[in-house]
Amino acid sequence: MSAGTVYGVGLGPGDPDLLSVRADRLVRGARHIAYFRKTGRPGQARTLANELLPEGVIEHAMEYPVTTEIPLSDPAYNAALSAFYTDCTKRLRMLTDAGKDVVVLCEGDPFFYGSFMHLYTRLKDDVPVEVVPAITGMSGAWTATGAPITWGDDILTVLMGTLDEDMLAKNMANADALVVMKIGRNIDKVRRALRTAGRYETAWLVEYATMPNQTVQKLSDAEGKVTPYFSIIVVHGQGRRP
Amino acid sequence: MSAGTVYGVGLGPGDPDLLSVRADRLVRGARHIAYFRKTGRPGQARTLANELLPEGVIEHAMEYPVTTEIPLSDPAYNAALSAFYTDCTKRLRMLTDAGKDVVVLCEGDPFFYGSFMHLYTRLKDDVPVEVVPAITGMSGAWTATGAPITWGDDILTVLMGTLDEDMLAKNMANADALVVMKIGRNIDKVRRALRTAGRYETAWLVEYATMPNQTVQKLSDAEGKVTPYFSIIVVHGQGRRP
Structure with missing residues (x-):
């Protein structure tokens, strides 16, 4: 040693x-x-x-x-x-x-x-x-959205934007809460997969989480936007809450 | 306010x-x-x-x-x-x-x-x-195992032991890397689901991650063990690695 x-x-x-x-x-x-x-x-x-x-x-x-x-x-x-x-x-x-x-x-x-x-x-x-x-970067991102990521028995799935579109869509449909990382040039594919899975309208885009240039917006409000590789997409779970 | x-x-x-x-x-x-x-x-x-x-x-x-x-x-x-x-x-x-x-x-x-x-x-x-x-507790747990949890394009799924057995098994089979939390009295059900999904042999059990009484062992070596609610089960992804 x-x-x-x-x-x-x-x-x-x-x-x-x-x-x-x-x-x-x-x-x-x-x-x-x-x-x-x-x-x-x-x-x-x-x-x-x-x-x-x-x-x-x-x-x-x-x-x-x-x-x-x-x-x-x-x-x-x-x-x-x-x-x-x-x-x-x-x-x-x-x-x-x-x-x-x-x-x-x-x-x-x-x-x-x-x-x-x-x-x-x-x-x-x-x-x-x-x-x-x-x-993790994803903890920084979901905290930035001002809403909890997972409740009760929610299933959280973390996906890389580098996966192929079918794989993304299938896993997006299956999970309760979602995090998608490695966005960058994969953004259009990730958007299509979120639409196929019915998760597009509730997705948030967080750029530069916890940094001075942090931005948080609904993904649907960022149509056509070029995003950095380290931006993160978050879809919050909606599980059990007393 | x-x-x-x-x-x-x-x-x-x-x-x-x-x-x-x-x-x-x-x-x-x-x-x-x-x-x-x-x-x-x-x-x-x-x-x-x-x-x-x-x-x-x-x-x-x-x-x-x-x-x-x-x-x-x-x-x-x-x-x-x-x-x-x-x-x-x-x-x-x-x-x-x-x-x-x-x-x-x-x-x-x-x-x-x-x-x-x-x-x-x-x-x-x-x-x-x-x-x-x-x-997160799960970061503490996977760090304690001495092996990275996710590589390349691995899909990580986080599951609560409180879910029903079929739901657990289905999601365990589908993911690359797995974290199961809220174990405690759900341990037997979680074991059966891991077996059904073919993930039992590679699962690790971490108790009291990062605390003085931390234990890390293969789940299969902890047969019959009673575990605390806050113990965490980890199955590492095996994705792309140059």
Whole structure:
């Protein structure tokens, strides 16, 4: 085992005031941080942590070789990402082998659709890894709508906008409460699926939940709108309530 | 509108270090707190906040008139709970009308299957209410298992153990990743449904996630075990991973 520890620290939905006490302490006390970003961009995780980072912190940016240039279904996508994660693992191990701790900044909750998982599975047998859970982006989104997401025995289903339209529609019809993530360029497909499932009129669109530029609107009022990848669609459950 | 504010503060899964920075600040600075509990018990939310409460804080315990003595399906259950929530609302309004702020301590995330929602809907048109989201109990549980809950396009479904067995089995078969909450006396039914759905062998049981008495085990290794109501069953997704 390496002498240093990798901390996979969830930063939550965006507002620095919504980091956990533990995450806040780890980020403020970090000597080495690492984070994913798209080449040429500051990186969402790095931006969220901006006000918290101590002076002199050493930064290790991990830049995706591809994001949306190659379709997910292309084997080249998988090969490029796999090599990338292996390379990131080596960089982190060089630090932990030298006895240094590294805080990996993660948007949302690290184990919930996060990229950190790809490092975690490659590191966990050789390096001490601690994962700090966080408030999910979807919790930030449903809180922003000002209405509870689930009541009583409601079934909640979480769907990615990257799924095919039939799969989306079938699962949307079946659930009581719904969250759809990874919207962006999938928005038109997601709208059609919500219509097919009879859930379009009660869907809400939340952009930049808990951040200063947060917007909350009925999805039907955002017709034709271009939305960021990290926007979230919420359909509230209507279950038992005394 | 009342002059005081009601804060619905999510305490997260249990570890006080996992409160958000905002929740921690609100609880430590509270003059008035309120919380639900079963009559004669200290109350889980109150217990979680124990180390954080300032000296001299004024406590308002809200004691459920019934919990499991009457079946959920009995109209008397709904009537008793409805009268209870209305009474709690009146107590909180007396405080806010007098200009006092009240922190309502909530286990988990207030808008995710929480009792606070029943106060929120009754208060929100007359009293300023702020809801502080939190790390959900299920995030605490899947982090405790040491394995990510969802990958790639995995579909996550959250089910309550109180649902009937057919409904449970059907939804368990359909999802990639699963969380089952409200276990307790529903454990045998939930086991049968998991078996029917072919998910029993890969299910994990987490009790008291993130708390000092946390246990994590394969559900199949806990045969015959009595589990608390707040234990959580997790089945991890196996989606795309480069």
